[in-house]
Structures are given as structure tokens and as C-alpha cells.
Amino acid sequence: MSYNLLQGKRGIVFGALNPDSIAWKVAERAHEEGATLTLTNTAVAMRMGETQKLAEKLNTIAISADATNVEDLNNLFIQSMEALGGKIDFVLHSIGMSPNVRKERHYSDLDYNYLNKTLDVSAVSFHKVLQTARKLDAINEWGSVVALSYVAAQRTFYGYNDMADAKALLESIARSFGYIYGRERRVRINTISQSPTITTAGSGVAGFNRLLDFAERMSPLGNATAEECADYCITLFSDLTRKVTMQNLFNDGGFSNMGMSLRALQQYEKGLHEDCECGPAAEEHHFD
Numbered sequence: 001m002s003y004n005l006l007q008g009k010r011g012i013v014f015g016a017l018n019p020d021s022i023a024w025k026v027a028e029r030a031h032e033e034g035a036t037l038t039l040t041n042t043a044v045a046m047r048m049g050e051t052q053k054l055a056e057k058l059n060t061i062a063i064s065a066d067a068t069n070v071e072d073l074n075n076l077f078i079q080s081m082e083a084l085g086g087k088i089d090f091v092l093h094s095i096g097m098s099p100n101v102r103k104e105r106h107y108s109d110l111d112y113n114y115l116n117k118t119l120d121v122s123a124v125s126f127h128k129v130l131q132t133a134r135k136l137d138a139i140n141e142w143g144s145v146v147a148l149s150y151v152a153a154q155r156t157f158y159g160y161n162d163m164a165d166a167k168a169l170l171e172s173i174a175r176s177f178g179y180i181y182g183r184e185r186r187v188r189i190n191t192i193s194q195s196p197t198i199t200t201a202g203s204g205v206a207g208f209n210r211l212l213d214f215a216e217r218m219s220p221l222g223n224a225t226a227e228e229c230a231d232y233c234i235t236l237f238s239d240l241t242r243k244v245t246m247q248n249l250f251n252d253g254g255f256s257n258m259g260m261s262l263r264a265l266q267q268y269e270k271g272l273h274e275d276c277e278c279g280p281a282a283e284e285h286h287f288d
């Protein structure tokens with residue numbers, strides 16, 4: 001259902017790789033709400049993924065850009081403003097990647113070159129997007145920029161690895177840049193902290209299905225879906241949230257404020273009499 005919340009607005013959406021991507025749903029919803037937008041992803045993702053297909057569906061263009069490359073970002077903003085016919089009103093940063101997670105490096109044995117890559121792609125790229133936009137004066141007054149985060153920025157989650165550090169930095173950048181961009185040009189910057197969601201990036205996290213189940217049992221409203229995340233993004237891009245900035249906003253069914261739920265406790269109790277096959281003191285539990 002459309003409320004025309006983004007009628008006449010122009011946007012850029014990063015990170016729509018395939019129909020599971022959260023960014024994919026956001027782009028579809030933004031289009032439905034009356035926005036015009038461009039899509040962007042890395043050259044490799046554009047070749048391997050389906051970004052171009054979505055662009056055709058939304059009657060727009062997909063521009064290849066590595067979000068860690070300032071020159072690419074410069075080109076992206078200039079091309080987007082040309083294609084859309086004016087300055088940008090909203091940007092979605094929906095980018096995450098950790099080579100340490102991919103190569104299963106344990107958090108206490110990180111490869112530091114990989115860590116640099118994780119931080120650059122998943123967090124510093126957000127700063128690069130904002131700095132590029134500001135230098136080009138590419139975002140309209142009361143524009144809105146949103147990046148997607150995860151509660152591992154505040155609390156420790158087994159297996160989330162160096163992505164937790166990246167998300168903490170991402171949320172800090174939203175605050176630091178939010179002050180400058182807000183004061184100067186009334187541009188809002190927020191992060192949405194989303195429930196675990198089945199996507200290409202999400203499924204890379206160790207024990208993802210168990211995490212998904214645990215979060216579902218812990219959250220009074222259940223996990224938020226990618227579609228529900230898209231709905232929340234639309235409200236933040238709209239004029240209805242003009243004074244919301246520098247926030248990390250949880251879209252997680254209540255998970256982040258829970259300690260223990262009955263549903264999670266009951267499930268835990270079912271397994272109490274069973275030790276895992278290798279026994280509690282086994283070497284495999286060393287890192288649990």
C-alpha cells in the first residue's frame with residue numbers, strides 16, 4: 001500500500017544484490033511511495049548479482065561504484081543528480097562485508113589486512129559517502145541518509161566477529177557526521193539496527209540460523225523482516241521524521257531491550273539434560 005510519502009523525492013540506494021537484499025526491498029518501497037532513484041553496487045556485484053534487473057523493473061539506472069573509492073562515489077552522485085534531474089533527498093547505505101568472517105578467522109586471531117577491509121567497506125565507506133555528498137553539495141535540505149546496523153555494535157554476539165567493531169564505528173559516524181551535516185544543511189543521518197534477516201551477507205555469519213531462531217524467540221514482536229525494515233526506512237526518508245537525526249533506531253521486534261523471554265527459556269530447558277557430543281570441556285568449546 002502506498003501513502004505517497006516520497007512523492008517527488010530523489011534517492012540513491014546502495015547494496016541491492018538480489019531479491020533477498022534489504023536494499024532491494026527499500027528500493028521497491030521507495031519507488032512505490034513515489035520516489036525516483038538510482039541503484040548502485042560494486043562492478044563485481046553488478047556482474048554476479050541482479051542489480052541491473054531491479055533497475056529495469058524500477059525504470060531507472062544502476063551505476064557501478066565501489067563505496068570505498070571516493071572517485072567512484074563522486075561519479076555516482078554526479079551521474080545520479082544528472083539522471084534524476086536535481087539534488088538527492090535520501091540515501092540508503094546497505095553495505096557490509098568482512099573477509100575475516102568469510103575466511104572464518106576467529107576474533108582473537110584476526111588478519112589485520114582483512115580487518116582494515118572490513119572497516120573500510122562496512123563503516124568508513126559511510127563516511128566517504130557523506131563526505132563526498134557534502135563536498136558536492138549533493139543532498140537537499142532536510143535530506144535523509146540511513147545506514148543499516150546490527151545490535152552487535154552494543155552487545156557481544158558469538159560469531160559476529162569484526163563486523164561488531166565495524167557496526168560500532170558505523171553508528172559513531174552517523175552521530176559525528178550527523179552533527180556537522182545537520183547544523184550546516186539540515187541533513188539527517190541515522191542508522192537502523194535490524195533483526196537478523198536471511199540475505200547473502202546475513203547468512204555469512206557463523207550459526208546464523210540459530211541466531212535467527214534465538215532472536216525470534218526473544219523478541220515479543222518476532223524478528224523484523226526485510227520488508228518491515230524497508231517500511232521503516234521509508235518513514236525516515238519522508239518528511240514525517242524531520243527532527244530525527246544522529247540516532248541508532250532499533251527495528252528488531254523488541255529484541256534489544258529483552259533479557260530473557262519465556263519462549264527462549266522453554267527452548268533452553270529442553271536441551272539442558274543433553275550435553276553436546278564432545279562434552280563441555282572439549283577443545284572445541286575453547287572459543288564459544
Ligand SMILES: NC(=O)c1ccc[n+]([C@@H]2O[C@H](COP(=O)([O-])OP(=O)(O)OC[C@H]3O[C@@H](n4cnc5c(N)ncnc54)[C@H](O)[C@@H]3O)[C@@H](O)[C@H]2O)c1
Pocket residue numbers: 014015016017018020021022023041042045065066067068093094095096097121148149150193194195196197198199200201202203
Ligand atoms: N541480514 C542481516 O541479518 C542484517 C541484520 C542487520 C543489519 N544488516 C545490514 O544490512 C546491510 C545490507 O545487508 P543484507 O543483509 O541486505 O545483505 P546483502 O548481501 O544483500 O547486501 C550487502 C551489499 O553490500 C554490497 N557491497 C559489498 N562491498 C561493497 C563495496 N565495497 N561497495 C559497495 N557495495 C558493497 C554487496 O554487493 C551487497 O549488495 C548490511 O550493512 C548488513 O550488515 C543485515
